[in-house]
Amino acid sequence: MIREARDYTFIDYIDDDAARKEYFERIYSDIDDPWGQLGTKHGPLGSDFYSETQHFLTRRITSVLGAEKFRFAEIGCGLGNLTHLLTRTFPSFTVSGYDLSQNAVRKAKQRFPETDFCQLDILQNAVVPQCECILLSNVVWYLLHDIERLVNSLFLSFTFGDSSNYLLIQNPYFFNGQRYYNNLLRAPEQCLDLLSGHLEKHGIEVSAYFSSRLVKSAWGYYYGYSEFKLTQRT
Numbered sequence: 001m002i003r004e005a006r007d008y009t010f011i012d013y014i015d016d017d018a019a020r021k022e023y024f025e026r027i028y029s030d031i032d033d034p035w036g037q038l039g040t041k042h043g044p045l046g047s048d049f050y051s052e053t054q055h056f057l058t059r060r061i062t063s064v065l066g067a068e069k070f071r072f073a074e075i076g077c078g079l080g081n082l083t084h085l086l087t088r089t090f091p092s093f094t095v096s097g098y099d100l101s102q103n104a105v106r107k108a109k110q111r112f113p114e115t116d117f118c119q120l121d122i123l124q125n126a127v128v129p130q131c132e133c134i135l136l137s138n139v140v141w142y143l144l145h146d147i148e149r150l151v152n153s154l155f156l157s158f159t160f161g162d163s164s165n166y167l168l169i170q171n172p173y174f175f176n177g178q179r180y181y182n183n184l185l186r187a188p189e190q191c192l193d194l195l196s197g198h199l200e201k202h203g204i205e206v207s208a209y210f211s212s213r214l215v216k217s218a219w220g221y222y223y224g225y226s227e228f229k230l231t232q233r234t
């Protein structure tokens with residue numbers, strides 16, 4: 001039985017899709033609050049982390065996306081806190097949360113019956129219906145082993161209609177001791193290098209880019225935010 005999600009925070013990759021799903025299903029069946037994502041615990045990924053990052057994110061979305069009628073998807077929504085917060089804070093958006101784990105989605109629906117949640121593996125499927133804004137919050141570590149598949153699904157998930165499309169990525173980054181993907185992603189600014197080449201293959205340009213760090217050195221990590229405004233080349 002898994003008792004703490006801490007050991008499972010940043011896995012190397014599991015290249016079998018079914019095994020990867022099973023791994024997250026077990027976490028959500030064995031642990032009430034994996035990674036302390038409910039924000040009620042103190043500690044490295046505890047309440048401070050979640051309240052500060054949520055505050056930053058909602059302020060940023062307000063200033064960048066404003067009150068437009070965006071369709072917004074959170075991929076890897078887990079128990080649904082952030083999806084629910086966005087649904088409540090931005091009533092003009094249509095917000096949906098997607099997670100690989102059916103157990104997580106079931107629990108999220110129980111916690112927030114009025115919020116929209118669906119089971120989905122972003123490495124296998126695009127978001128349906130398509131949307132203008134996608135958030136990856138504390139999930140990108142689990143997707144890095146297959147960036148080609150990730151970017152292809154994101155490409156198929158965006159509308160690329162008249163309004164701009166946005167990809168928002170937030171994550172903790174480690175000062176030392178990051179175990180995996182040191183070559184790919186050690187800081188939010190590196191997200192641009194990481195994704196732009198792959199996006200270009202689909203004819204997508206990053207027309208604006210913003211990144212930020214909220215430093216929490218006491219815990220050995222900082223919170224990083226990367227924001228991409230995407231346009232399809234004509």
Ligand SMILES: C[S@@+](CC[C@H](N)C(=O)[O-])C[C@H]1O[C@@H](n2cnc3c(N)ncnc32)[C@H](O)[C@@H]1O
Pocket residue numbers: 024035037075076077078079082098099100101104120121122123137138139142143
């Ligand atoms: C650390 S939790 C993050 C939860 C929430 N977004 C937050 O910031 O608190 C990572 C989540 O990503 C989900 N996940 C992992 N791989 C995924 C995939 N391929 N497609 C969709 N969700 C995935 C896991 O099931 C897990 O719920």
